[in-house]
Amino acid sequence: MEIKTEQFSEVAKEGMKNAHAHAFLKLRAPLVKTRRETALSTFPDAAAAQAYGAVIREESIARLPELLEEFEKNALANGAKVFWARNANEANQYIVNLAKERGIQYVTKGKSMVTEEIGLNEALEKNDVKAWETDLGEFIIQLLHRPPFHIVGPAINIAIEEVRDLFMEKINLKEPTLDPVRLGYAARIFLRDKFHRVDMGITGVNIAVAETGTIINVENEGNIRFAKSSPRTQVSVMSLEKVVPTLEDALHLVRLLCRNCTGQKLSCYVSMDSGPKKGGEMDGPEELIIVIVDNGRSKIYHDEIAREAMRCIRCGACLNSCPVYQQIGGYAYGWAYSGPMGQVLNPLLLGLERTQDLYRATTLCGSCKSICPVGIDHPRLFLHYRAKDVSGDAALQAKKRPVMERIFFRLYTWAAARRWLWNGGVRIVRPFINKEVHQGVLSKVKGPFGGPFNGWFRSRDLPAMAEKTFHDRWKEKQKAESRKHKTEGRR
Amino acid sequence: MESVSLFIPCTVDLFLPHIGEATVSLLRRVGVDPIYHQEQTCCGQPAINAGYREQVKKAAKHFIQVFGDDEKVVSPSGSCVGMVKFHYPELLAEEPLWRRRAEELSLRVFELSQYLVDILKVEDVGASFEGKVAYHESCHILRGLGVSEQPKKLIRAVTGTQLVPLNAADACCGFGGEFAIHYPDISESMLKDKAENYLASGADILLLCEPGCLLNIGGFLNRNFPGKKVMHLASFLAQSQETMNNER
Numbered sequence: 001m002e003i004k005t006e007q008f009s010e011v012a013k014e015g016m017k018n019a020h021a022h023a024f025l026k027l028r029a030p031l032v033k034t035r036r037e038t039a040l041s042t043f044p045d046a047a048a049a050q051a052y053g054a055v056i057r058e059e060s061i062a063r064l065p066e067l068l069e070e071f072e073k074n075a076l077a078n079g080a081k082v083f084w085a086r087n088a089n090e091a092n093q094y095i096v097n098l099a100k101e102r103g104i105q106y107v108t109k110g111k112s113m114v115t116e117e118i119g120l121n122e123a124l125e126k127n128d129v130k131a132w133e134t135d136l137g138e139f140i141i142q143l144l145h146r147p148p149f150h151i152v153g154p155a156i157n158i159a160i161e162e163v164r165d166l167f168m169e170k171i172n173l174k175e176p177t178l179d180p181v182r183l184g185y186a187a188r189i190f191l192r193d194k195f196h197r198v199d200m201g202i203t204g205v206n207i208a209v210a211e212t213g214t215i216i217n218v219e220n221e222g223n224i225r226f227a228k229s230s231p232r233t234q235v236s237v238m239s240l241e242k243v244v245p246t247l248e249d250a251l252h253l254v255r256l257l258c259r260n261c262t263g264q265k266l267s268c269y270v271s272m273d274s275g276p277k278k279g280g281e282m283d284g285p286e287e288l289i290i291v292i293v294d295n296g297r298s299k300i301y302h303d304e305i306a307r308e309a310m311r312c313i314r315c316g317a318c319l320n321s322c323p324v325y326q327q328i329g330g331y332a333y334g335w336a337y338s339g340p341m342g343q344v345l346n347p348l349l350l351g352l353e354r355t356q357d358l359y360r361a362t363t364l365c366g367s368c369k370s371i372c373p374v375g376i377d378h379p380r381l382f383l384h385y386r387a388k389d390v391s392g393d394a395a396l397q398a399k400k401r402p403v404m405e406r407i408f409f410r411l412y413t414w415a416a417a418r419r420w421l422w423n424g425g426v427r428i429v430r431p432f433i434n435k436e437v438h439q440g441v442l443s444k445v446k447g448p449f450g451g452p453f454n455g456w457f458r459s460r461d462l463p464a465m466a467e468k469t470f471h472d473r474w475k476e477k478q479k480a481e482s483r484k485h486k487t488e489g490r491r
Numbered sequence: 492m493e494s495v496s497l498f499i500p501c502t503v504d505l506f507l508p509h510i511g512e513a514t515v516s517l518l519r520r521v522g523v524d525p526i527y528h529q530e531q532t533c534c535g536q537p538a539i540n541a542g543y544r545e546q547v548k549k550a551a552k553h554f555i556q557v558f559g560d561d562e563k564v565v566s567p568s569g570s571c572v573g574m575v576k577f578h579y580p581e582l583l584a585e586e587p588l589w590r591r592r593a594e595e596l597s598l599r600v601f602e603l604s605q606y607l608v609d610i611l612k613v614e615d616v617g618a619s620f621e622g623k624v625a626y627h628e629s630c631h632i633l634r635g636l637g638v639s640e641q642p643k644k645l646i647r648a649v650t651g652t653q654l655v656p657l658n659a660a661d662a663c664c665g666f667g668g669e670f671a672i673h674y675p676d677i678s679e680s681m682l683k684d685k686a687e688n689y690l691a692s693g694a695d696i697l698l699l700c701e702p703g704c705l706l707n708i709g710g711f712l713n714r715n716f717p718g719k720k721v722m723h724l725a726s727f728l729a730q731s732q733e734t735m736n737n738e739r
Contacts, residue, residue: 416550417552473508
């Protein structure tokens with residue numbers, strides 16, 4: 001998938017101009033919030049359930065190398081094949097070869113963000129293997145040639161009229177309709193035919209269980225189960241952080257995932273595969289191939305703060321609650337992963353230099369952190385990345401900060417450690433700031449200190465800098481009082 | 492007489508000194524004697540948020556030296572309290588002595604409404620105002636400190652005041668320090684939503700406990716909806732009805 005993280009500001013502006021998407025997100029936010037809260041309230045103790053999720057994922061990441069080996073051992077024992085891909089290219093090449101060796105013309109795909117990350121569809125198509133996305137949302141954006149707008153609902157921003165026209169043009173919808181059920185049915189008929197003849201299905205993996213070698217998929221449309229059970233060959237692609245120690249851990253995460261994601265206690269389909277079809281079994285693929293994708297993850301594993309981002313189970317709750325995502329939508333983030341989870345993960349996988357905006361375009365409001373079912377402290381990670389830029393961390397491809405900023409913070413922190421210097425600074429800066437005061441209010445600041453204020457004054461005023469600070473006022477009052485005491489004392 | 496140490500954020504010191512004075516008179520009214528260390532400056536939040544962790548350590552140590560021995564420290568800002576409470580111990584993690592001092596201090600720093608309601612057990616501060624108010628839940632107060640009921644209890648106890656619901660009260664107003672400067676369009680869009688929700692609430696005054704949000708929302712209202720009021724809770728509680736109605 002093409003990486004456009006550097007175009008964040010431009011694309012964000014376009015996103016805000018899109019009246020349909022903007023209105024939709026505004027309308028959707030409170031609905032999703034209520035649904036999620038209602039679903040969480042079915043836990044005897046929702047906060048404890050979330051905290052337990054955090055513990056499971058914390059342990060999973062802390063023991064990641066060992067758990068992956070255990071998972072591989074058990075998956076092999078179940079009869080699955082396991083391929084370790086160091087990067088996107090290795091994963092894609094391997095899967096393309098699998099298709100070529102089997103003489104496959106097309107594959108059906110279940111929704112999978114890691115295959116968006118590695119750009120699998122593009123790689124397959126380059127090698128004349130057609131990839132059909134079978135999740136309704138993914139199918140729509142595939143036909144439209146657009147990136148996912150949301151990690152869970154990739155096409156939620158597309159107006160229904162656009163879907164109608166698209167289906168009439170591309171998949172033979174005969175009668176124009178705005179009935180979502182009939183539109184869904186048209187897609188279903190079209191895709192059912194693909195499943196019918198498919199020889200290779202490709203899916204992602206929601207959770208991998210180390211103790212049993214099982215892979216778990218969570219979905220609502222049944223398309224993943226189709227993609228897994230119809231073809232002879234099943235390829236399941238997982239990023240390497242998806243593993244958890246036990247089946248019990250996995251089941252708790254499924255409970256959390258569904259509640260936080262779509263506000264369901266359980267999704268319509270949860271499928272678990274422990275190896276391919278065994279002798280005497282009725283259905284299932286003849287071969288199950290699990291592709292474990294690293295793609296930069298093991299390189300950042302030593303950073304114990306940053307690797308917290310790898311706890312993510314892709315529920316999308318942080319996108320739904322993010323006030324910035326609600327304004328700009330999902331395209332601005334410029335890659336497979338959007339919203340706060342993308343803002344903490346993409347910088348690790350792509351490097352800080354070209355993901356600057358992702359960890360800077362945040363108010364640190366902590367909404368994401370407060371609802372995350374696996375305890376990711378997104379604001380802390382944003383500050384961690386910013387600090388890496390300042391210290392020039394090579395491993396994360398940090399980008400040096402501008403000279404003027406470095407000078408400013410040097411002076412500011414120097415003064416903040418000494419009151420006399422702070423007072424002096426205030427006296428020097430004030431006349432420049434207060435040059436354009438009208439009735440105690442500033443609506444612009446000109447001159448050497450004006451630059452950084454431009455963004456502020458675009459939409460708001462600022463009270464003038466007080467001629468007498470609180471500090472000055474307190475001092476004066478103290479003086480007046482001690483004078484009073486003295487006179488009273490004399491009397 | 493109970494005495495507390497005042498931690499006046501730099502935004503209050505430099506731009507909103509009346510909030511500091513309101514805090515003083517409010518504390519005196521409930522029988523607390525505020526003391527103010529004149530050596531205090533700024534907690535260093537802008538530098539920590541910008542990633543200048545090494546550079547800001549001296550300022551953090553200065554803060555700990557100034558406030559270190561105080562029994563209780565109270566501030567009319569949740570985000571500044573959050574800096575001292577949560578960030579200082581982490582910032583100084585590699586210097587055990589300083590870290591311990593920071594951890595000890597973190598237990599003794601309180602946001603104003605939290606101090607009044609949780610520590611002093613005061614809800615009715617003897618204020619009165621005839622009218623409707625709404626309350627904006629600032630991010631670092633609500634999600635940072637877990638403070639939400641405390642200010643509302645104080646508001647509900649004001650004679651004649653009706654606390655009306657505010658749609659998306661817990662949504663960020665779009666300031667976020669350097670965020671508002673680097674991403675003015677996104678910030679403005681968030682701010683507009685906040686203002687719209689306030690206007691739709693029918694409240695006469697929007698109350699909050701965070702000077703940063705006050706500068707942001709107040710600056711927008713001043714330019715686009717002059718006459719629509721936003722006030723720090725300390726100012727609201729400290730002023731009598733008469734002076735409030737005469738403002739502007």
